[in-house]
Each structure stands twice: as C-alpha cells, then as structure tokens.
Amino acid sequence: MEKIRQKKAIVIGAGAGGIATAARLAKSGFQVTVLEKNSFTGGRCSLIHHEGYRFDQGPSLLLLPKLFREAFYDLDTSLEAEGVELLQCPSNYNVWFSDGESFELSTDLSRMKTQIERWEGKDGFERYLAWLREAHQHYELSVSDVLHKNFTKWWDLANPGFIRTGLKLHPLHSIWSRASKYFWTERLRRVFTFATMYMGMSPFDAPATYSLLQYTELAEGIWYPRGGFHVVLQALVDVGKRLGVEYxxxxxxxxxxxxxxxxxxxxxxxxxxxxxxxxxxxxxADLVYAYSNLFPQTPSMESYSRSLRERDGSCSSISFYWSLNRKVPELKTHNIFLAEEYRESFDAIFDRQSLPKEPSFYINVPSRMDEAAAPNGCDAVIALVPTGHLLQSKGFMKSDAGIPRDQDWPTLVNQARRTVLSTISARTGCESLGNLITNEIINDPFTWESKFNLDKGSILGLSHSFFNVLKFRPSTKARGLDNAYFVGASTHPGTGVPIVLAGAKITTEQILEDFGMPVTWQTHPSQLKDQGVPQTKSTSQLDKVHAPVSGTILYMISLSIWLVFFMYFWRPTGF
Structure with a gap:
C-alpha cells in the first residue's frame, strides 16, 4: 500500500499569528516549518534586555484572557500546564490630566463608583452601568459573531442574522459619540475613549464596537505574564515544537x-x-509589505499591492525603553497622560500624520508587577508616544499623508523625549526621570519598518476604519494565488495579540477546509478555564436555570384571564 505523503506547510514570520497557526497546522497533520527573519520569535511581542533590565518591545498588557486560553485549550494544553503565570494588575490605569487631577480605572466597582460620582454625580454611576451593558453586548457579539467567523463572501455581510448583530455593534457611530451619550463631562469622555490607541486609531474615528476593549479591562482585568509578554508566545512555540514544528x-x-x-x-x-x-x-509577515515584496508582481497583483499601500494605516510610535537607577513610586504599572488639547493630539496623528505638539502617551513600568524586570531597587520604564506613520512605503512612491523620510528625526525624537519627561514630572510631582536614566533604547517608525517589515512603520497594521474591517479587510486567503494564506494584524479579524490568535484559528480552519481535512478541535466556552478555575456544571437543583417570563407575556396572560372572566360574568342590564 502506498504511503500517504504528509502535507508540508511553510509559515513566513514567527509573530503571534504565525506561531499559533504553525502549532494548529502541526496538530492537524501538516509538516510545518516556520521561517523568521530575526534571531528571535514573537515579532513585536519580543523582549529587549539590557544589563538586568527587561522591556516588552510591543504589547505590555494582556487583555481578553479567554482567547489566550482558547488557543492553548485547542492544542490540548493550558497556560498553567505550560508554566505561564498571569498576574492581575491591582488597578488598570492611572489617567493623568493637565490640570493636576487623575482618574484610576479599576475592576473594583466601588472605587469606580466613588470616582465617577465625584465628577458626574449620582446619575453618573447609573449611566456608567448603562455604558458597561452596551460595551458588554459589543464584547459578546464581537467574540461570537466576528472573532470566530471568517467573511469570505459578500453574502456574509448581507446575511439578515449578521445585519441584526451588526446594528447592535453600532459600527456607524464613533467611540467618542457613544461615550458622549453616557458620560457628560469632557473628563470622563476622555477616560473612556483613549483605549482606541490600542488599534492605532482616533476615538473620533474608531467604530463604537471597540468599546469592547475597555469593557474587557473593566470586567476581566488587565493581566501581565510573569517574565514578560513573550513567555506566552514562547509557550506556544514549545507546544508547536512538541507537535513537530521546525523553527x-x-x-x-x-x-x-x-x-x-x-x-x-x-x-x-x-x-x-x-x-x-x-x-x-x-x-x-506584514500583509501590505508581503503583497508588495514577496508575491510575484503580475499586473493584477501590482495593482492590488498599490491599492493596499494607499489604504489608511494605523499610527506609528516613538518608543523609549529607559533603565532607571532607582524606583519612581509616583508611577503605577500603567499610566496614561492625556493631552490638554485632546482632539488636536489625535488629529495631528491621524489626519496630518505627524507628531502632536502636545501628545497623549502611555507609560508602562513592568518592574511594578514583576520585580525581575529591573535590578533590585531600580525601575524599567517604557514610554510609547503615538505618532504618524511614514509618508511612503519603503522603495515606492510617496502617498498623500505621512511624516517625510527626510524629516530631522533626531530633533523629532528629542522633542518627544522632552515633552514626556517634563509632563511626567509636572503631573505626578516626581523627580525628573531624565536624572535617573542610565540607558536609553529607542524604536522610531524607521525601526519598526526595518526590524519587522511594517509598511510605513505602522505598528498595528492597517486601520480599523469602517471600510477596513470584515469583508472589506484583506482576506485571509491571498488574492489571485491558491494555497497562500494570511494571518496577522492586517487581515481578518484584525490587530491586537488576542485578536490575532483568534485569527490563527480562522485561517487554519480555512486551510483545513480547502484541503478537505478535519478540524481537530471543537472549543466550547464552557470547556475553557476562566483565570485558571475550571467551569464545572453542577447537578444541584439550586443551580438549574429558570428563565423568567417576560413582563409583556405576564401582562398578556393576565389580560386574557381578565377578559374571559369579564365576558362570562358580565350581563348588560335591561335584558
């Protein structure tokens, strides 16, 4: 009997999506080889080390933990079994304002109630709960109807069921407009909209659907893997290797x-x-880069590549990685410093593709959660300053917007550094960090472009504007080329590590379907662990679910009984 040849798969890139897809394909019977241009795995989720200091190069917080658990569960293991320890941050963020005030975002409802009522009165907390309910719906519908489904045909968008779901996601509203319905002060509107920076978008443009991001922070918390974010991906690498993946x-x-x-x-x-x-x-690899540089440039491919380079990209960043010679207790684990001219700071980045005169920025102190991130008595600090992406793709003619490549970058970087250092000291009252820095590492748009082949240095791939999502987003299957597929930030379902992990499942299942091979996992939410605690189904009578009869139905039943009673016993006088 002739032996059936094992199918071979090549994965280009060892970012989160490539690592997860490789492991899934290996579990499904493929012989898998992962090819990575860098000397390390993880892509932007890699680590930077310097003389006892450790920095997360990209993501520094873990959101949507169930999507991470799902990836491991489908591979017949778990985060715990692979030695990954998730630490929950005691609070989510300190948001620092230019007027000296601050707001602490937290999963602690009583602390949130106190702060919200301080700024918006008693009714403000009630509106916050209503916002949470809407954001919860965005979260649940997005996970079930977007993050676990592929959109390969236009009919997928026109399906009446999805249209009903889509309307509940408020895709034609912006994050800012929906937040303004529930929060009536400018301060809290800013507090509950800045998270669009995760997607490299302005809150004034990002679809309201993405309130799910701040919802998951407030409902499920912010987590940090002990040892740095890369330990999660290293665990997936190890699982893949056990299944036969070659790196x-x-x-x-x-x-x-x-x-x-x-x-x-x-x-x-x-x-x-x-x-x-x-x-x-x-x-x-970055999808826009791949279409322009890795695929044969036939006339149709060249035309599509050009159209991709003209699409809206996410922002870039100037990121500083600072080694401090002592701790700065005024800074928490996650800190957001919001520009006084809030909208202008976003317009400068996303409309004019530049560095704002006064940027909003993010400060992460990993050594606050994990002391191993810095030597004893010291702090590691990461400053992420969003900025516009580069004016043109590397090697191609310029587009209409972006920072010129011949910009005086040392001056721009120094401007960003000065602004960050002065703002931190002015708002927190701490000593100038500039006096404490013993070493500085910088990633600017050119670094992101050269190190990770990110088109124009856009750190989060293509934008998530309305016409850049679902079927409008570049497909998981390569255009005009069979047996070639994409996984990562710029294809469906989108950017962010948990979203990309969900995308790895979608892409792998599409490959298996195209090759007529069975899916080797059947995840059900009830089978997943929530923060490491098994969800068991009790057989006790106390735990049986009894859905309440709606008030409308009760009213109709009562009315019907009353009418029957009335017609039977009532007799008109005079007969």
Missing part, C-alpha cells in the same frame, strides 16, 4: 514561489538562495 531563525524570505502558471503557491525562495517546497504557504 528556522535568521532566515529571511525573498519571494513566494508559484506554479508555472503563476496561480498556485508552492514554496518560497530564501534570501540565501535556498528553495523550499510546500503545499501551503502562510504569511505572517
């Missing part, structure tokens, strides 16, 4: 190879000149 680091890919007719991907050409064959190629 080849420092191995950049030059081109995706195709069949003689140019219609089917059948391998890759490495920068070294080596050719590798495969039945399927999964691209976890």
């Amino acid at each position: 080849r680091l420092s191995t950049p890919v030059k081109q995706v190879l195709t069949s003689p007719d140019g219609k089917t991907a059948n391998g890759v050409l490495l920068e070294s000149g080596e050719r590798l064959e495969a039945d399927v190629v999964v691209v976890n």
